[in-house]
Amino acid sequence: MKKVIWSRDLAVGIAEIDEQHQQWIQRLNDVAAAIAAKQGPVEIGRTLEFLSDYTKQHFATEEQLMAAAHFPGLQAQRAQHEELTATLQELLRDFQEEGATPKLAEAVDTYLGNWLLRHIRERDLEFGEFSKTRPA
Numbered sequence: 001m002k003k004v005i006w007s008r009d010l011a012v013g014i015a016e017i018d019e020q021h022q023q024w025i026q027r028l029n030d031v032a033a034a035i036a037a038k039q040g041p042v043e044i045g046r047t048l049e050f051l052s053d054y055t056k057q058h059f060a061t062e063e064q065l066m067a068a069a070h071f072p073g074l075q076a077q078r079a080q081h082e083e084l085t086a087t088l089q090e091l092l093r094d095f096q097e098e099g100a101t102p103k104l105a106e107a108v109d110t111y112l113g114n115w116l117l118r119h120i121r122e123r124d125l126e127f128g129e130f131s132k133t134r135p136a
């Protein structure tokens with residue numbers, strides 16, 4: 001299992017967002033750890049739901065801050081946020097129907113980790129930069 005690690009180069013510079021990103025990564029790692037440890041369906045399901053709930057909460061926080069700042073990248077953010085929210089719903093549904101399959105482990109280990117890091121680097125950092133030019 002490949003652990004996703006938060007580092008300073010992922011810092012957006014907005015405390016609330018950076019704290020949430022660390023928490024978000026933690027929750028992703030919790031799902032991967034539960035699957036790797038072959039925990040029961042209740043435990044794995046719980047970590048997946050935690051991740052899914054936290055993702056929604058995080059996206060809502062970001063979109064609120066971005067809307068308030070009139071960030072021009074908001075639509076692109078929304079589109080990517082919706083894409084991941086839908087993927088997480090699908091993973092949850094597959095898990096409920098088929099359990100912790102290798103496909104789920106692969107999606108968690110590779111797809112979700114990469115998505116999250118790429119989104120922070122390509123999109124959220126852009127908002128950090130934008131915010132620096134427009135102090136609240």
Ligand SMILES: [Fe+2]
Pocket residue numbers: 021058062120124
């Ligand atoms: Fe984010």
Ligand SMILES: [Fe+2]
Pocket residue numbers: 062077081119123124
């Ligand atoms: Fe985002």
